[in-house]
Amino acid sequence: MNRKISMTPKAHGLATITVVYLLWALVPVAIAVLFSFNAGRSRSVWQGFSLRWYTWDPNGSILNDPSLRNALLHTILLALIATAITVPLGVCLALALDRWRGRIPTGANFAVLLSFVIPEIALAIGLLFLITMLTTPFGLGTTAQIVGLVTFQLSYPVVIVRARLLTIGSQYEEAARDLGASALGAVKRVLLPMLSPAILVSAILVFADVLDNFVIVRYLSSDMSTETTSMRIYSTARAAPTPALNALATLILVASLGAVIIGWLIYRRLGKNDGGDVSFGSFTGNV
Amino acid sequence: MSKGVQRLTWPILGLPAVAWMFFFLVVPFYVLLCTAFGSIDPLFRNPVPAWNPLDWRFTQVAVVFERLFGPDNFYLPPVMRTIGFVLIAVVISLLIAFPVAYFTAKYAGRRKALVLTLLVAPFWISYMMRMLAWVNLLQTDGIVNNILSLGGLLPIEVNWLAGKWYTVVMGLIYGYVPYMILPLFAALDRISPSLLEAARDLGAGGFDVFKRVILPMSTPGIAAGTLLISLPMMGDYFTTELLSGSPETSMIGSLINTSISSPGQSGQAAALILVLLVVLAAPMIWYTRSTSTAEARS
Numbered sequence: 102m103n104r105k106i107s108m109t110p111k112a113h114g115l116a117t118i119t120v121v122y123l124l125w126a127l128v129p130v131a132i133a134v135l136f137s138f139n140a141g142r143s144r145s146v147w148q149g150f151s152l153r154w155y156t157w158d159p160n161g162s163i164l165n166d167p168s169l170r171n172a173l174l175h176t177i178l179l180a181l182i183a184t185a186i187t188v189p190l191g192v193c194l195a196l197a198l199d200r201w202r203g204r205i206p207t208g209a210n211f212a213v214l215l216s217f218v219i220p221e222i223a224l225a226i227g228l229l230f231l232i233t234m235l236t237t238p239f240g241l242g243t244t245a246q247i248v249g250l251v252t253f254q255l256s257y258p259v260v261i262v263r264a265r266l267l268t269i270g271s272q273y274e275e276a277a278r279d280l281g282a283s284a285l286g287a288v289k290r291v292l293l294p295m296l297s298p299a300i301l302v303s304a305i306l307v308f309a310d311v312l313d314n315f316v317i318v319r320y321l322s323s324d325m326s327t328e329t330t331s332m333r334i335y336s337t338a339r340a341a342p343t344p345a346l347n348a349l350a351t352l353i354l355v356a357s358l359g360a361v362i363i364g365w366l367i368y369r370r371l372g373k374n375d376g377g378d379v380s381f382g383s384f385t386g387n388v
Numbered sequence: 389m390s391k392g393v394q395r396l397t398w399p400i401l402g403l404p405a406v407a408w409m410f411f412f413l414v415v416p417f418y419v420l421l422c423t424a425f426g427s428i429d430p431l432f433r434n435p436v437p438a439w440n441p442l443d444w445r446f447t448q449v450a451v452v453f454e455r456l457f458g459p460d461n462f463y464l465p466p467v468m469r470t471i472g473f474v475l476i477a478v479v480i481s482l483l484i485a486f487p488v489a490y491f492t493a494k495y496a497g498r499r500k501a502l503v504l505t506l507l508v509a510p511f512w513i514s515y516m517m518r519m520l521a522w523v524n525l526l527q528t529d530g531i532v533n534n535i536l537s538l539g540g541l542l543p544i545e546v547n548w549l550a551g552k553w554y555t556v557v558m559g560l561i562y563g564y565v566p567y568m569i570l571p572l573f574a575a576l577d578r579i580s581p582s583l584l585e586a587a588r589d590l591g592a593g594g595f596d597v598f599k600r601v602i603l604p605m606s607t608p609g610i611a612a613g614t615l616l617i618s619l620p621m622m623g624d625y626f627t628t629e630l631l632s633g634s635p636e637t638s639m640i641g642s643l644i645n646t647s648i649s650s651p652g653q654s655g656q657a658a659a660l661i662l663v664l665l666v667v668l669a670a671p672m673i674w675y676t677r678s679t680s681t682a683e684a685r686s
Binding site for chain 2: 114116127200235249251259338350357
């Protein structure tokens with residue numbers, strides 16, 4: 102029956118649209134990656150393969166241009182720190198929202214969901230005004246960027262962990278409590294291990310999303326030392342850049358894909374331990 | 389542990405995040421309000437926020453309204469343009485996303501995981517890199533012109549990146565369509581094949597099945613996808629800035645971005661953001677509430 106359906110002209114038409122869409126979505130990026138290995142300065146004429154823009158060009162390569170190197174390292178630093186703060190903060194809030202009743206948790210839940218849909222520019226400029234008009238313990242720069250990123254990303258772990266908590270239900274925790282575990286003990290020894298796939302998925306999402314962030318990091322940056330890759334692309338993409346800009350973007354892509362692959366490997370291990378679905382599809386589906 | 393301490397466990401666990409959201413989401417929003425309803429220092433041109441709501445003045449908001457609806461309404465074209473761009477981009481995104489999501493959900497078969505992985509791939513590629521890819525392709529001596537002119541045989545040289553509205557709309561679609569496909573896929577994947585068979589057994593033709601079964605059942609996915617892509621598009625300024633850079637294609641986001649970097653106009657930037665938030669309030673709250681009721685139901 103299924104086989105018959107997949108032979109219809111309709112299915113062929115849909116398959117063609119999907120393939121054309123995927124080519125349109127991915128080939129331009131593949132070309133951009135390819136040209137990061139161009140031996141010449143052009144971003145549209147292939148002049149031979151080279152690692153020039155990564156390593157050996159004396160002025161323009163990522164290795165030798167301090168501003169490019171700094172943009173790369175600063176982006177990764179922001180992603181690491183923001184993830185390390187967002188995920189524990191969000192997981193604790195998700196656990197609390199699941200049991201804590203009253204006005205404060207209802208308001209917090211609403212704020213978290215709202216932060217997910219609010220245009221980024223509103224949050225970024227609100228924080229910019231807060232920092233520039235009031236006496237805050239920190240000024241514009243790395244700390245401000247991290248504060249903005251954590252606020253914007255907090256909804257990911259909260260929403261993902263809460264969804265998982267709903268499917269787990271309360272019976273495991275109650276069993277642990279009956280066996281004498283304290284409330285926090287039950288969370289630590291029973292719930293957290295069951296939540297680890299959800300926590301992992303949200304960590305990778307936050308990490309990749311911070312690598313991608315532009316609006317918040319730009320408005321809350323201070324000087325060249327807090328410039329990220331996205332800001333660098335924005336400011337130089339139209340000003341006759343060299344393929345080094347493509348190389349910079351490619352390295353961030355590698356970092357993002359690296360996080361996904363490492364995340365998938367850990368996810369598979371976690372899944373094997375409790376016999377769940379370990380296919381890449383279930384992982385990306387979760388993501 | 390005593391009962392009292394037990395009861396406090398969850399508030400204590402949630403408190404750090406609640407405090408964080410208060411200081412870095414609620415307070416900034418209040419500062420935004422106070423700036424929008426404050427004044428500008430006549431000498432230094434810096435904004436003077438009115439911290440007390442009783443001192444709120446509508447000067448900045450009036451300036452924005454004057455520029456929107458007054459005789460010299462130079463804010464209006466970017467606003468109308470944003471609405472137009474977002475509408476076209478959402479409709480075309482739907483036309484692309486629906487068949488792709490439908491194919492993946494119903495016909496991809498053994499290749500479903502692969503197709504899904506490829507559909508998710510753009511999420512892991514930074515937005516700026518995807519725009520950079522098009523900036524490279526669309527240069528006057530770029531690959532697109534090269535293909536169109538058959539390698540220089542035909543005298544075709546389109547200046548794609550010089551204030552062309554269709555380039556900007558294409559960029560918006562390219563940037564945001566993945567966010568439309570996934571919620572649609574989730575909705576379509578949930579439609580059981582036996583339901584479609586039942587409809588066919590009861591005599592429904594292909595189009596009837598689509599109109600009376602598939603479409604109504606995918607409405608939540610269409611609504612979620614439309615919101616997910618149109619809300620960020622409304623505040624977008626970098627896509628048009630990178631793919632055009634011309635005031636001919638500037639959007640609401642560009643207005644905010646320009647006023648924030650011009651001295652004496654921070655108050656107007658804040659007022660513009662408020663106008664944007666008021667316009668978007670209804671869809672944002674609708675989305676937030678439907679998400680929380682969906683949570684409560686599941």
